[in-house]
Structures are given as C-alpha cells and as structure tokens.
Amino acid sequence: MSNPLKLGLAGLGTVGVSVVKRLALLENELAMSAGRSMRVTAVTARSRDKDRGVDLSNCTWFDDPVSLATNDDIDVYVELMGGDSGAAEDSVRAALKAGKHVVTANKALLAKHGNELAKLAEENGVQLNYEAAVAGGIPIIKTMREGMASNAISRVYGIMNGTCNYILTRMELEGLSFEECLQDAQRLGYAEADPTFDVEGNDTAHKLALLTSLAFGTQIEADSIFLEGITSLTTDDIKAADELGFRIKLLGVAQKTDTGIEQRVHPTMVPKSSAIAQISGVTNAVAVDGDAVGSITMSGPGAGGDATASAVVADLVDVARDFKIYPLGRPAAELQPYVRAKMRAHEGGYYIRLSVNDRPGAFASIAQRMAEHDISLESIVQRRSNGYFTNAQSEASEVVKPQAVVLITYETTEEAVRKALQQIEEDGHISAPPQMIRIERL
Ligand SMILES: NC(=O)C1=CN([C@@H]2O[C@H](COP(=O)(O)OP(=O)(O)OC[C@H]3O[C@@H](n4cnc5c(N)ncnc54)[C@H](OP(=O)(O)O)[C@@H]3O)[C@@H](O)[C@H]2O)C=CC1
Numbered sequence: 511m512s513n514p515l516k517l518g519l520a521g522l523g524t525v526g527v528s529v530v531k532r533l534a535l536l537e538n539e540l541a542m543s544a545g546r547s548m549r550v551t552a553v554t555a556r557s558r559d560k561d562r563g564v565d566l567s568n569c570t571w572f573d574d575p576v577s578l579a580t581n582d583d584i585d586v587y588v589e590l591m592g593g594d595s596g597a598a599e600d601s602v603r604a605a606l607k608a609g610k611h612v613v614t615a616n617k618a619l620l621a622k623h624g625n626e627l628a629k630l631a632e633e634n635g636v637q638l639n640y641e642a643a644v645a646g647g648i649p650i651i652k653t654m655r656e657g658m659a660s661n662a663i664s665r666v667y668g669i670m671n672g673t674c675n676y677i678l679t680r681m682e683l684e685g686l687s688f689e690e691c692l693q694d695a696q697r698l699g700y701a702e703a704d705p706t707f708d709v710e711g712n713d714t715a716h717k718l719a720l721l722t723s724l725a726f727g728t729q730i731e732a733d734s735i736f737l738e739g740i741t742s743l744t745t746d747d748i749k750a751a752d753e754l755g756f757r758i759k760l761l762g763v764a765q766k767t768d769t770g771i772e773q774r775v776h777p778t779m780v781p782k783s784s785a786i787a788q789i790s791g792v793t794n795a796v797a798v799d800g801d802a803v804g805s806i807t808m809s810g811p812g813a814g815g816d817a818t819a820s821a822v823v824a825d826l827v828d829v830a831r832d833f834k835i836y837p838l839g840r841p842a843a844e845l846q847p848y849v850r851a852k853m854r855a856h857e858g859g860y861y862i863r864l865s866v867n868d869r870p871g872a873f874a875s876i877a878q879r880m881a882e883h884d885i886s887l888e889s890i891v892q893r894r895s896n897g898y899f900t901n902a903q904s905e906a907s908e909v910v911k912p913q914a915v916v917l918i919t920y921e922t923t924e925e926a927v928r929k930a931l932q933q934i935e936e937d938g939h940i941s942a943p944p945q946m947i948r949i950e951r952l
C-alpha cells in the first residue's frame with residue numbers, strides 16, 4: 511500500500527469534527543477502498559482550547575489557515591470553515607497554488623470564486639472536490655458530472671436547503687413558529703453560521719449556481735439568480751396551501767428557456783401528490799432532466815455533521831485513488847458565458863393572497879385588473895377575518911372588514927401578475943402588500 515494521504519483540516523465545527531470521527535471509525539475500510547490510508551496530520555480552527563470531543567493529540571496545530579494550507583507536510587487541504595472571502599478564500603487559493611489538492615464543503619466560496627478556483631486547480635494539476643457543498647449527503651455532483659455525462663440536461667431543480675425544509679415542515683405539521691423551528695435547526699447543526707443565508711435563500715442560490723454550471727456547461731453566475739427566501743411566508747399561507755392541495759417548499763430551479771437560462775430560488779407551491787412535496791425535514795431532493803435518462807431524482811439528508819462528512823470523505827477517497835476530473839466537468843476555459851433568461855418572462859401558475867377591504871366594488875375591481883392582464887383564475891377562496899379595523903385611506907368614521915382572499919391563477923407570466931398586483935395596490939382596495947407564491951406543477 512502507498513504512503514498515507516496526509517490531510518490538513520481547517521475548521522473543527524459541525525462538519526470538521528464529523529469528518530475526523532468518520533475517518534477514525536472507518537480507518538481500515540477506507541484504506542482498503544482507497545488503496546492507501548488517510549490521516550489528519552494538521553488542524554486549525556479559531557479557538558485552540560475548545561474541547562471538540564475528538565482526539566487531535568497527534569495533529570500539528572496551526573493558528574493560521576494559510577500556513578496550514580501550504581505546509582509541506584500535507585497532501586490535501588480540507589477547508590471546512592465557511593465564508594466566501596477571508597481565511598477560506600485565501601487558504602484555498604494558497605493551497606491550490608502550492609500544489610495541494612483541496613476538498614471543501616464551502617458553496618458560498620465556490621459560488622463566488624468557483625470559475626477562478628477551478629482554473630487554478632487545473633493549472634496546478636490538483637483536484638478541487640466539493641461534493642458536500644450541494645445537498646449535504648446526496649452525491650449530486652458526481653451524479654451530474656460523471657453519471658450523467660452523456661446527457662443534454664434541460665432542467666435541474668430541487669430542495670437544496672435542509673434548514674428551510676426543516677422549518678417549513680415543522681411549521682406545517684406542528685404549527686410551530688418560524689423562530690422556534692430556526693433555533694432547533696441551528697441547535698442541530700443544520701444552519702449556516704449566519705442563518706439569514708439559509709432563510710433568505712442565498713444558500714440555495716449558491717448550490718443552484720454550481721448545479722447550473724454542471725448542467726449547462728456555463729460559467730458559475732450566482733449573482734444572476736432570482737432570489738426570494740421564506741421569511742415572508744406566514745402560517746396563513748401554509749394553511750391556505752394545505753387546504754388548496756399544495757405544500758410550500760423552497761425550490762431552486764435552473765432551466766433552459768428560449769431566451770437563456772432561468773435560475774430562480776423562491777418559495778414554491780407544489781401539489782401535495784408530487785414527489786417533491788413528500789420531502790420533509792432536513793431532507794433534500796434534487797431532480798435532473800436529461801435527454802437520455804428522462805428524469806432522475808435523488809433525495810437524502812441535506813445538512814448535519816454525519817451526512818456532510820459522508821460527502822467530504824468520499825471526496826478524499828477520490829483523491830487517495832488519484833481520480834482526476836475537471837472540477838466543473840470541463841476545462842474552466844471552455845465554460846460558456848451564462849445567458850440569463852428574464853424572470854418577468856417566467857410562465858407558471860400563481861397563488862396570490864390579498865387582504866381586501868370589504869367595500870362595494872373592491873372584488874369587481876380586482877377581478878377586472880386580473881382580466882386586463884389576461885390572467886385567468888382557477889379558484890378564489892375568501893375568508894372573513896375575526897377582527898375589524900379602520901382603513902387609513904377611508905373616512906375616519908368608516909369601519910371596514912379586511913378579508914383574506916386567495917386567488918389561484920392558471921398559467922400566466924410573471925410580468926402580467928406583477929403588473930396586475932401593482933395596479934391593485936394603487937387602486938387602494940387592499941390593506942397590506944400582496945403575497946405572491948409561484949406554483950410548480952411538478
Ligand atoms: N453544517 C452543515 O450541515 C453543512 C455545512 N456545510 C459547509 O461546511 C462548512 C463548515 O460548516 P460547519 O461545520 O457547519 O460550520 P461551524 O460553524 O460549525 O464550524 C466552522 C469551523 O471553522 C472554524 N473557523 C471559522 N473561521 C475560521 C478562521 N478564520 N480560521 C480558522 N478557523 C476558522 C471554526 O473555529 P472555532 O470552532 O474555533 O470557532 C469552526 O471550527 C461551511 O462552508 C458550510 O457552509 C456544507 C454542508 C452542510
């Protein structure tokens with residue numbers, strides 16, 4: 511057997527510690543399948559004194575990630591700190607330039623700098639592996655980059671953030687508040703260091719940006735992604751979706767259209783009977799449509815120490831086996847420029863919740879605005895609220911009853927819906943900004 515593969519590990523948090531444990535637990539099995547043993551020889555984190563619950567006594571401690579990344583005594587730099595700049599960026603760049611293989615779970619870094627980092631890895635003849643960066647334990651990078659290499663891919667979509675799916679599932683099934691669910695997701699190690707990245711959709715966008723590049727052979731272009739998170743969703747929306755036969759999921763979708771590639775991340779209503787609606791808790795699911803295979807869907811744990819460590823260690827096994835592949839599936843110089851499809855041209859059904867002031871003519875006016883933009887309504891659900899309030903725009907003495915009205919549209923365009931809603935707001939018949947959720951009949 512060859513010499514051990516020496517690993518320098520930066521980051522000893524949820525994922526880093528799970529990687530150390532998994533390497534120790536499966537030491538012999540991994541050595542057999544990889545053809546050589548793997549050993550963590552050097553580590554870094556912010557705090558040297560913290561008890562991590564793992565034995566690091568044989569590892570050299572580094573205060574500085576860049577020094578670790580470039581140290582002569584490591585073969586692979588394993589970056590598990592997170593962040594799209596600073597220590598993560600500097601150390602990964604330094605490692606690649608120093609001829610070290612890099613394994614990382616850092617989708618934020620790759621979404622921002624992936625094109626350059628892939629090029630740097632190629633120039634230095636080393637691997638840049640990042641299976642853990644997308645959908646945790648699901649081997650979606652390998653599936654798309656290797657297993658589906660002979661397919662022309664037309665669409666990739668899915669639930670790619672465990673924290674959001676965990677929150678939405680518990681809000682729906684247990685009626686818990688958003689904050690309670692988020693705190694639990696943080697306690698369980700699912701959320702990002704800054705959880706706004708999860709709930710505002712950025713984390714899904716980072717992952718989608720990587721899958722888009724693999725799917726269409728284009729440069730990574732995360733800044734062009736249409737982005738809406740789950741923070742504006744209310745329990746009323748979740749209940750209304752349920753009553754109408756839908757479930758709300760945060761989806762990332764990338765698909766080819768006539769005008770370019772659409773990349774979007776937003777809460778989506780999916781029919782309860784669809785496969786994606788059955789994905790609950792921290793589980794992720796990614797579906798890929800290819801011309802030869804039709805549609806392939808993979809589901810599995812999208813976050814958490816063990817699941818993510820599974821992907822990190824698989825990447826390490828690839829390095830140990832000396833498996834070579836272009837990080838983005840083709841030479842970085844051959845990636846095509848990304849051409850963005852306009853979100854306003856997006857076609858689909860829409861859920862619209864309006865808080866309508868119950869005055870004569872309000873409903874007729876709303877229906878008229880919809881008709882003016884050729885929007886056909888599949889259903890209208892009207893619910894009287896328990897309370898009354900005084901409408902600021904009405905006479906001081908006038909008391910109006912707000913009514914929650916939910917409209918479900920047939921297929922229409924984003925442009926039409928946005929224009930109609932803008933006019934409805936200007937008409938003054940609603941007491942709060944409209945809620946709009948896209949429907950995907952998967
Ligand atoms: N948690 C998950 O389920 C998943 C996470 N990821 C990604 O994996 C990476 C790590 O995530 P996770 O383990 O959850 O994060 P944690 O916050 O749990 O751990 C981060 C670790 O990095 C160390 N660290 C942070 N900044 C520095 C720095 N400047 N110098 C040295 N060490 C530093 C921290 O040190 P200290 O402990 O001393 O503070 C900590 O040990 C991120 O990129 C994340 O997006 C990917 C998939 C799933």
Ligand SMILES: N[C@@H](CCO)C(=O)O
Nearest residue numbers: 671672673701702813
């Ligand atoms: N915070 C991320 C971790 C996995 O990438 C999530 O919840 O999905």
